[in-house]
Amino acid sequence: MRTPVSTYRLQIRPGFTLQDAAQTVPYLKALGVDWLYLSPILTAEEGSDHGYDVTDPAAIDSDRGGPEGLAAASAAAREAGMGVLVDIVPNHVGVATPAQNPWWWSLLKEGQQSRYAQAFDVDWDFGGGRIRIPVLGSDADVDALEVKDGELRYYDHRFPLAEGSYTEGDDPREVHNRQHYELVGWRRADNDLNYRRFFAVNSLAGIRVELPEVFDEAHAEIVRWFREGLVDGLRIDHPDGLADPAGYLHRLREATGGSYLLIEKILEPGEVLPAGFDCEGTTGYDALADVDRLFVDPAGQEALDALDADLRGGEVPDYEEMIRGTKRRITDGILHSEMLRLARLVPPAAGLSSELAADALSEIIAAFPVYRSYLPDGADVLKEACALAARRRPDLDDAVGRLLPLLLEAGPEDSTELGRRFQQTSGMVMAKGVEDTAFFRYTRLGTLTEVGADPTEFAVAPEEFHRRMARRQAEIPLSMTTLSTHDTKRSEDTRARISVLAEAAPEWRAALARLQELAPLPDGPLANLLWQAIAGAWPADRDRLQSYAQKAAREAGNSTDWLDPNEDFEKKLAAAVDAAFDNDAVRAELESLVELVAPYGAINSLGAKLVQLTMPGVPDVYQGTEFWDRSLTDPDNRRPFDYGARRAALAALDAGDRPASYTDDAAKLLVTSRALRLRRDRPELFTGYLPVKATGPAAGHLVAFERGTDAGAGALTLATRLPRGLEQRGGWQDTAVELSAEMTDQLTGTAFGPGPVPVADILRHYPVALLVPGA
DSSP states (O other), X not given: OOOOSOEEEEOOBXXXXXXXXXXXXXXXXXXXXXXXXXXXXXXXXXXXXXXXXXXXXXXEXXXXXXXXXXXXXXXXXXXXXXXXXXXXXXXXEEOSSGGGOHHHHHHHHHGGGSTTGGGBOBOTTTTTTSEEEEEESSGGGGGGOEEETTEEEETTEEEEOOTTOOOTTOOHHHHHHTSSEEEEEGGGHHHHOOBOEETTEEEEEEBOTTSHHXXXXXXXXXXXXXXXXXXXXXXXXXXXXXXXXXXXXHHHHHHTTSOEEEEOOOXXXXXXXXXXXOSSEEOSHHHHHHHHHHTXXXXXXXXXXXXXXXXXXXXXXXXXXXHHHHHHHHHTTTTHHHHHHHHHHSOGGGOOOHHHHXXXXXXXXXXXXXXXXXXXXXXXXXXXXXXXXXXXXXXXXXXXXXXXXXXXXXXXXXXXXXXXXXXXXXXXXXXIIIITTGXXXXXXXXXXXXXXXXXXXXXXXXXXXXXXXHHHHHHOTTXXXXXXXXXXXXXXXXXXXXXXXXGOHHHXXXXXXXXXXXXXXXXXXXXXXXXXXXHHHOSOOHHHHHHHHHHHHHHHOSSOOSSSOOHHHHHHHHHXXXXXXXXXXXXXXXXXXXXXXXXXXXXXXXXXXXXXXXXXXXXXXXXXXXXXXXXXXXXXXXXXXXXXXHHHHHHHHHTTOOOSSTTSHHHHHHHHHHHHHHHHHOGGGOSOOEEOOEESTTGGGEEEEEOSSSTTSSOEEEEEOSHHHHHHTTSSTTOEEEESSOEEETXXXXXXXXXXXXXXXXXXXXXXXXXXXXX
8 A cells, every 4th residue: 555644625616627736746745745546526517616426427527627637646746756645425315416426316307216226315304205306486386387398497407307298388396396306495405305414404315325226326426536546545534424334434435445545534532443443544534633722821711711700691601511512503503404314213112202202302412422433333332322312311311311222223224224214314413513613602711622623622731742642653653634624614824823812811811902902892702803803814804804703603603604694683792803904993993902922923834834744643734834824713724825836935945945933924934844744745854742851941942853763763853832822931951852863954954963952053043943863
């Protein structure tokens, strides 16, 4: 198996095609990247910028460059000695425009007789033999249907007609009644849907890749890439939605000739991948959480907790109770159709009404501490969740007890569908209830509410970080590490700046109070989140911040939401964002805060970047983040960027220029390129993991580790942490590290040691250093 040393994620879209990716390869090779990492490239919904709404798995998207584009990107990578990793989406397909998806079009046209009927996860009995499509403004809109060009039309929506279902002059409503699908009001999706979706996205329909014939047809094009030597590995999107993730990975490994596989899997604290998962690891959100917390000052927790409570009227938020509520909001709301489908699978012998079963199942899912179980792995987790659900709701104790033995059976048989489908559903609820709701409500420090993180863990001490890295080196050395992705709610540099607030809690409290005075927002926790984000991303243009503010408020769902927006509140929200641009006093307050935290944020950023690039695992660099990138949640983090500026800056560094300040774009590029090159060109320096301790009064402000198996034999990373506190205590003073050999800094070319060396000398020019043995 070929494995990557590092990857660089490119978002392939109509505006940046596979041919464009091929053109970037020389720059990426110079940067030090080992493998290209491409977003989904199969044919997707026309105009899709992300590609996760695949409409035809049999072909590479022509708008993304087509098969010739992949051939060009692969050839360029091969010529540069680089590998290729591609993101694939096995859980669902895009069905927003039925005519673009031949599988879905066939299903709608032919119903249960379609050759693709088994590919989709439809409860035909519940729909009376029809699949319900929630596209109408209301059920009464069937009056707006018309038949045109041999299709049923609802404004711009087009649907096929079953053979023999229409004769010239027929009433369109009667024609609709003869179809294998039923068009219904969009609000009915919450309760009456009868097909599995990706989360609550009606336009993404789940497919059943657990069936060999469905797997084979959905993966034929992907298998071709490996047969023809175009691709070396795959990133699997949302495996938690699959009926049998372990079986899928095993089959995929065989189909791709034993290739490198990563899964997009959120691991909760202490959780590990099941032993039966045939893959190298995850896409790195677990690593992101560890690195972020290394640069958060634990001393700031009390003050930020107090501010958070004050913004809630003196109430200290109970996170566990909060996520119970947000998960129930999801099970009783946008995913209620899924809960009702589970309830319909409860056998009559259990003696539970559908309503009672749905309530109990929802409470069990709300008590789940991880995304899902993989039975028999996770049986204890399921039992504990049932016990917690019964404690929380004593009135459901009997129902939960009756459900538990049914949920523990999750094999491929029809009789175990309830347990199997429950596992597919719990992850949806976690994602929507926690990541997409609670993370916008639990707002004491935005750094902590990132994808894959536990926001109740405020900070990680260096000693604990080293323990986690030693485990990573021993158990999952080929798992990816990352700091920014297309899904992170804030980019790495935005979070690094926000983290400084833990070192400046009094100043932050005063600034937020003043901002609330000048641009009041009647939702204190949301104001906390909003102004942290604005300060983290500043300077930013108005449209970006307005888009973020609206999304954050609607996701939180306290003062407005997606289904029924509160116009009055959203006007006040928009006014607060506008004030950052139009109100001189607000702008002055904001810029004063940014002036305080930005330099320390840059130090945090460089430290986090160097740690991530040199710690155990396969480091990924998200497109463009070798320069400062202060993005917010999608689509903000998918904006285009300028490769020309990066190429020119890298050439200048290679010609001998050095950044005048650690706050320059070129400083991050220097750190990124030198770390990536060293990992690629000197792999023998990254074979182990040894913590390095400093001595002296400021030792706690340094994180250091060596990547050899013996002292002095590997690359040595040094990074500054908690920089404001370091400055306030008078700098490094006589803090020192012991070097067992002479070592040279890859950033400055300066040699140090052997023996004790003052940290102030090593970090004289930049707040980080990357030392290698030898002069």
